[in-house]
Each structure stands twice: as C-alpha cells, then as structure tokens.
Amino acid sequence: MSFSDYLKQFDFLKFVPLIENSTAADVEKIVEKRSIDIYDFAVLLSNSAERFLPALAAKARSYTIRRFGKTMSFYAPLYLSNECDNLCVYCGYHNARRIERVTLSLEQVRSEVQKIKEIGFDSILLLTGESPKKADVNYIKDCVKIAKEYFTYVALEVYPMSSENYQTLSEAGASGLTVYQETYDKEVYKKMHLKGAKSDYQYRLDTPERAFIGGLRKVGIGALLGLSDWRYEALHLALHIDYLRKKYWRQEVSLSFPRINPVTSSFKIPNPVTDKEMIHLISVMRIYLDDVPFFISTRERADFRDKLVELAVTHISAGSKTTPGGYAIKTEAQGQFDVSDKRELKEMISIIRTKGYDPVIKDWDVNFMGVFGDYNG
Numbered sequence: 001m002s003f004s005d006y007l008k009q010f011d012f013l014k015f016v017p018l019i020e021n022s023t024a025a026d027v028e029k030i031v032e033k034r035s036i037d038i039y040d041f042a043v044l045l046s047n048s049a050e051r052f053l054p055a056l057a058a059k060a061r062s063y064t065i066r067r068f069g070k071t072m073s074f075y076a077p078l079y080l081s082n083e084c085d086n087l088c089v090y091c092g093y094h095n096a097r098r099i100e101r102v103t104l105s106l107e108q109v110r111s112e113v114q115k116i117k118e119i120g121f122d123s124i125l126l127l128t129g130e131s132p133k134k135a136d137v138n139y140i141k142d143c144v145k146i147a148k149e150y151f152t153y154v155a156l157e158v159y160p161m162s163s164e165n166y167q168t169l170s171e172a173g174a175s176g177l178t179v180y181q182e183t184y185d186k187e188v189y190k191k192m193h194l195k196g197a198k199s200d201y202q203y204r205l206d207t208p209e210r211a212f213i214g215g216l217r218k219v220g221i222g223a224l225l226g227l228s229d230w231r232y233e234a235l236h237l238a239l240h241i242d243y244l245r246k247k248y249w250r251q252e253v254s255l256s257f258p259r260i261n262p263v264t265s266s267f268k269i270p271n272p273v274t275d276k277e278m279i280h281l282i283s284v285m286r287i288y289l290d291d292v293p294f295f296i297s298t299r300e301r302a303d304f305r306d307k308l309v310e311l312a313v314t315h316i317s318a319g320s321k322t323t324p325g326g327y328a329i330k331t332e333a334q335g336q337f338d339v340s341d342k343r344e345l346k347e348m349i350s351i352i353r354t355k356g357y358d359p360v361i362k363d364w365d366v367n368f369m370g371v372f373g374d375y376n377g
Helices: 003-007 012-021 024-031 038-044 047-068 106-119 137-148 163-172 186-192 201-205 207-213 230-247 275-288 302-309 345-354
Strands: 071-079 123-127 153-157 176-178 193-195 218-221 252-256 294-296 315-317 358-360
Touching: 003 201, 003 230, 012 038, 012 230, 024 038, 024 047, 038 047, 038 230, 038 275, 047 275, 071 106, 071 153, 071 345, 106 137, 123 137, 137 153, 137 163, 163 207, 176 207, 186 193, 186 201, 201 207, 207 218, 207 230, 218 230, 230 252, 230 275, 275 294, 275 302, 345 358
Parallel strands: 071 123, 071 315, 071 358, 123 153, 153 176, 176 218, 218 252, 252 294, 294 315
Antiparallel strands: none
C-alpha cells in the first residue's frame, strides 16, 4: 500500500468542520488528554485553539524534554551545486534565473568539508539543486565518500532518485535523506512547479519510501510553509509520518519546518505563516508526534530560533552557508535562500548552554542501528 492509498482510508470532509468549527470547549477537552488521535489533532489546529497556545506550548515543551532531554543537536549544510533543471517559481535556484551556477569539484568538496570539520561539526547535510546531468549519482556518491572520511553522520538533500540509487549512496556512507514535498495541495503544487522532473507530484510524494527501501536509516520530510494553508499541510504531514512509521518502523522519520521568509524572498507568498502560527503548528505537531525529531534551519530569525529551542526543536543548523563553496573557497555562486540567523556554531553552543541545554555534536553511531563494520569516529 502506498501513501496515496493510505490517504484514501480517511474522509477529509470529516476534518474540515473539526478545523473550522471546533469550539473552545472542544479544544479544552483535548488539551487535557495524555495522547491524541488524528481527529483530536485536527481540533488542535483550529482557530479556537489559539487561546490555548500557552498551554499547548507548555505541553509540547514538556513532551520534548521528557523524550529528548534538554539537548540540542547541531548540523551543517554543504551545498555541492546550485545547478537546477526545474522551474519552481518560489526558488532561488530555478532554471530561468540568470545566476552564477557552480558545481564543486571533488577537490573543492574536500576543502569545504575540512573547513566545516574544523569549525566543530560532526553531522553534515549535503545538498544539490535538481540537475542529474550536472550532479549525477556517481558524483554525489564520491562526495559522500569524502564527507564520510570526516563526519560520523552524512545526510543528503538532493533530487528524488530510484531506490537503487539510494542504495548506492547508502553503501557509500550516507545515512539520511531530507525531501520536502513542498506542498501536499496538488493544485498549488502544479502552479508552483512549472517545468522539470519536480513537476511530477506523485514521484516526489513516494520518495521517502524509495529512500527507506534503498537502505537509508533516516528520512526527514516537511512542507514549504507559505505555499498553501498551513493547517492543510500539517494534517497531511501528520498522516504521512503515521504511514511511514507504521510501514518502516525500523527506520526513523523526522520533520522540518521550512518557511518562506517574506523579508528574504522576492516571491509573493500566497499564504504567509506568522510566528504565532509557527508556534501553534510546532506545538501541536509535538503533542501528536511526541518522539519525532524536529529540525529548524537558519531561514528563521535568531530571536525566533532561540524561542523554538525551548519549545520543541531538537536539531538546528548554525553558521550555514547556502552557496556552493561558502565555507572555504568563497565562490560567486547564488545561494538558494538568504540566511536570517548568521550566528556561528561557537556562539550557538554558548547560547544553548546559557538556556540550560546540552549541545550535541555527535549523536549518531552506526552500531546503534545494528550495522557493524569499520567505524571512523
């Protein structure tokens, strides 16, 4: 059964009144529950739940600390290429933009990973634009092998692939994948993705499964907040995670909250998501998904990220560079988005400790997953 088949089990017409018509009394009953189902989750997404936001946030924080402790894991993104064959109207990489395009050589990749390692990271996310011709699976495989010489945990955020290609990357040393559906609304998806392989909604939707089948241990999903109604996206994300965790229970699913920032994007955002709505979304997600890792990037402002640290986030980036070669070799390439929080790892560690949290640089060991063999730690 695919995720699309799984969705057919639910009558979405039943969710609409729960989100649109629930009363404060309805919400209050659910806030008091120890665990909630998907229909309770829909009620907590309602406008009536806004008055309970302090209680929801407090509950989310307590669930996070109980499951993850007062810890915060750090990772660094490394953009290998900004070449892209797609035309996604909201993206800084889209094919029609006249920007400096760069795909790092393997020698440059080594310089970049060495620099990131010197900064103090032990977890790295390798990213590309979506151009299989410029950054094919063999190129990405070679980059993974280089990164694995320096980092305990190597993850990917690249164009969707076959399960066979994911197996190739897994065998090279990659352990995780991040893939955003961008939006679960098919009509909005069609309007936003005008050209290229990414315009295939269904192929992208099935990507997390192909990654798990290919042997990757962790897959992170998310929706690009601002493209469609955030409540609609939240409901589909929750169901998608439910489906993946039931079917691939030996592997781990995580959730990210990328938001189009109106300050740093020239794209006219169809459904802007406010800070208050972000807190609402993350709080309710944590109450429903009490043991799922939550990621937040440097898209968000420094002051807002500091608040999310004490809410429900478990993994954050620091000192991120969104241009290929941004750490060591300093190319003129265009970045995918502007970084809002420019604080470096050292400063972030200090802030985390001030808040009473323990920074985690290494929280991954292949042996924890029952995979044995040589380990470079």
